[in-house]
Amino acid sequence: MHISIETDKFVTAVQYVSKAVSSRTTIPILTGIKIVATQEGVTLTGSDSDISIETFIPLGNEEREFMTVFEEGQLVLQERYFTDIVKKMPGETLTIQRDGQMAATIESDTVVFNLNGYDPDDYPKLPELPEEDQLILPQHLLKDMIRQTVFAVSNQETRPVLTGVNFDVEHLKLTATATDSHRLALRSATFDGDEELSFTNIIIPGKSLVELSRILKDDETPVTIVITSTQVLFKMENLLFFSRLLDGKFPLTNNMIPTNGKTTMELSTKKLNQALDRAMLLSREAKNNVIHMKASTGGQVEITSVSAEAGKVQEQLHANHFEGEELRIAFNGKNISDALKVIDSETISIMFTGSMSPFVVRPTDHDQMTHLFSPVRTN
Amino acid sequence: MHISIETDKFVTAVQYVSKAVSSRTTIPILTGIKIVATQEGVTLTGSDSDISIETFIPLGNEEREFMTVFEEGQLVLQERYFTDIVKKMPGETLTIQRDGQMAATIESDTVVFNLNGYDPDDYPKLPELPEEDQLILPQHLLKDMIRQTVFAVSNQETRPVLTGVNFDVEHLKLTATATDSHRLALRSATFDGDEELSFTNIIIPGKSLVELSRILKDDETPVTIVITSTQVLFKMENLLFFSRLLDGKFPLTNNMIPTNGKTTMELSTKKLNQALDRAMLLSREAKNNVIHMKASTGGQVEITSVSAEAGKVQEQLHANHFEGEELRIAFNGKNISDALKVIDSETISIMFTGSMSPFVVRPTDHDQMTHLFSPVRTN
Incomplete structure (x- = not known):
């Protein structure tokens, strides 16, 4: 040569x-x-x-x-x-x-x-994948879908399937889901192509997706996704990206997401995130970043955090809309904050189902994203 | 309050x-x-x-x-x-x-x-320093003097004085010297003020100077330096920066710097630094970043580096001026490269005194900076 x-x-x-x-x-x-x-x-x-x-x-x-x-x-x-x-x-x-x-x-x-x-x-040979089962997306969309879900994968190898993002395809809709069992991030998108195309339980390692998203462009350039039972291939111009798939069954998450809430409110994404950021200044020493929220009818929302060593913080927010019962709840502030950072909507709606049950955060601008969180038990 | x-x-x-x-x-x-x-x-x-x-x-x-x-x-x-x-x-x-x-x-x-x-x-009281023995410099000059010497301090506590930069003042000239015993960086500057002002062996910890230089501005704003036997104070507008001084005797470095060379040449600062950078790609695994240099009459300079695992590299440079004997020498490439990065002159002169003796690197634009290096013994 x-x-x-x-x-x-x-x-x-x-x-x-x-x-x-x-x-x-x-x-x-x-x-x-x-x-x-x-x-x-x-x-x-x-x-x-x-x-x-x-x-x-x-x-x-x-x-x-x-x-x-x-x-x-x-x-x-x-x-x-x-x-x-x-x-x-x-x-x-x-x-x-x-x-x-x-x-x-x-x-x-x-x-x-x-x-x-x-x-x-x-040098090992790369797999040759059949060209049959494939879908085409704009690169910026796939990049967004990765960014908006991959942060929620588990980093513990005890349940390997949770270290990946699960992709399902049905009726020209692609759904990406990641969960570490304390929080769940779901993002869907529609695409053009073969109506008959259907896949479930395609679990791509989070690490692969992070590398892929560094290569994906922020524009409409297409990426072709070829799926087999053990491998996925992303085809871009003059570039092939192969990843193995994770073995195992991804948890069925559809039924986990509650449909009716006891308390629902709408908040500014940025203001809530800044308040959590401040509250976490005191809770970051502890393991769980425990933040307390008290929501009153009328839309007054109080965020508090207490550290035995440092002191305490209390902050008031006002909900744009508020419906349902008064509520006191505690949660891992970092998990909520991670989700708020990827929500591309100025306001979010939060739906609580009680102080000991999971709650849902969604953008108010569109219905292609759902975040689910477990509360933290405190005494 | x-x-x-x-x-x-x-x-x-x-x-x-x-x-x-x-x-x-x-x-x-x-x-x-x-x-x-x-x-x-x-x-x-x-x-x-x-x-x-x-x-x-x-x-x-x-x-x-x-x-x-x-x-x-x-x-x-x-x-x-x-x-x-x-x-x-x-x-x-x-x-x-x-x-x-x-x-x-x-x-x-x-x-x-x-x-x-x-x-x-x-809370402990800050020392009150007498206002007598002080000199005034533009902040950018002190910042440069720190940057151009502090990288050469020792990071080993076995000889504490070498973890500091030594400042001497005499005849309206301030000299800063740092050495880790394998290399030495010296920078001097003149200032206006009291002709009688004289200090020797003012050793300021490198760590203090690094913090100070983050505060110093890149302009002519003055900084006043107040010196006592145990403390130094840098006074800026609305800001006081105190540092303790290091105890002990800084080595007398004047006699270390050779005055007559056997081989002298002038090289492009940037080209030499890029060549060392490349050669160190292979030597970085080893402890000493050993680089070999062969200089021939006529001004041909060959830089080489060998790694048993990786391979070897060989590069040719041409000296602008060359005087004296042919020479083969080996040195720690990182030490030379550190010095070249702070030399504000397009070309440097190198003066060798033999393949087993220290050599001197100086900017060709001015005489306020001297760098001294020990060669590395190889077989």
Whole structure:
């Protein structure tokens, strides 16, 4: 293998695939980036076996050539050195030439690196997924759906399915759900395509989605999602993102969400979040960020928090609408605050079903998002 | 004590003094900020016993009043809560009212904090320094002198004096020197004032200087430096910064700096630094960041670095001027790179005295800075 390529173009591609490479893998060759040069262009691959990212750099576009391929071939080079090396190369172009079976010479201007690698024949093959069951979304929508749910996944491995976000597809509606059993975040969206498409229990690891959302654009560019029983593939222009799926049954969450409340009110999203932020200044030392709320008919809402060491805080808010019974409840302020940060609506409605039962927070602007919380028991 | 004060003005002052407060102190009251209100204004103090910062907010300026003092008095409140609380207060003003001997009520809009504190009578007194021996510098100059030396202090407590920067004053010249015994950074500057003023062996802890430089402005505003045998005080407008001095004798460094070289060359500061940066990509795993340099008559300079695991790198630079013998030397690349980052000159001159002797790096634009390095012994 021997290529000459625009440094900038190459660095961008290397940075994409390096996101998938982990230094903590137990499979040594996966600490490398695979580089394959053909007469069509260069393909780069990085993988930690949970996530794999493949990106393709074509020979050029209509305006210009990005590279020259003097000799086809393949290499696997250590990501931890390779990514930084190409980033710090001084020239506008760099050349990579294979040097034996497992090493390469990388040159730019007066700089010459000789870098050891791995035998490319040992690099695992990426799965080939059927093209049948797929849906297409604008990238910004998928990015929003991830951001608005993934914070609620569990970070404890005791129930592995809860470390992922569950995706269901039915009647041209995609629903993403995450829960750590104390809180639940649900976001749905409609899409155009095949009415018959139906999936349930597609559980994508939260970690994969966080990496994917760093690659997704904030615009209408499409991303195609291909689903199989063990893998999901996100196809973007010149970029493939594979993730394994989590085994197991995601809890059925539909029935968990109460439909009738005893106390319902509407509050400013920002004002409530700022009040929780202040109240948590005193509760952050304790484990649960316990915040107390007292809502009175008339719409007076009092937020309080007490710390034996520091003191106490009390703050008044006024609900825009208030219906139902007076209520005293305690909850984990951080969980509510996490949800408020991703709710894209100036006001929210909160529906309580009693001081010891779960309660629901929803944006008032649209019905595509539901957040559910357990109260905290205090004495 | 009972005051009402502009939130922004108060937050800025609290943030200054909170820099001096450490949560790791063994003296509980020093985890607090002292607040003293008089008919002249409010004084805030923070201290970790090494550094003390005192700032004063006057009642107002020519344009407007910042505060109202309803009742004089003093308080000590826990910094870890207090700083965040005032930062997150919603209103344009906040009030602070003493509540018993050791607590306060802090209010803004509909938010009320009750915060526990300490007995202000127990707060240690700040030293009163004589006004005699002092010099005045523009703040940007002192800030530069700190930045250009403090990186070279030792972070090992085995020789405490080396964890500080040494200041000497003689004939209207201030010299700052730092060394960790492998490298030395020296920066001097002239100032206007009393020709007779003379100090030696004023060793200010590096940690104090780092905090001070965060407060110093990048402009000509003056800072007055008052020196005693155990303390130094930096006086700025409405702000006092005290630091203890380090006990002991700073090594005499004048004789260490060689005056005649065997090999001298001039290089681009940026190009050399970029070359070292690249070479360190492979050497960073090892302890000493060992970089090899080979300089040939004619001005060809070769930088190399080898890693058993990763591979090797080789880069060519060209010296603008070259005088003397050919040379092979090895050094700690990180030490040189640290120095190059603070040298404000497009080119540097390097003077070698042999491959096993210390060498000198200086800016070519001026003579107020000297960096000295020991080579690394390799086989």
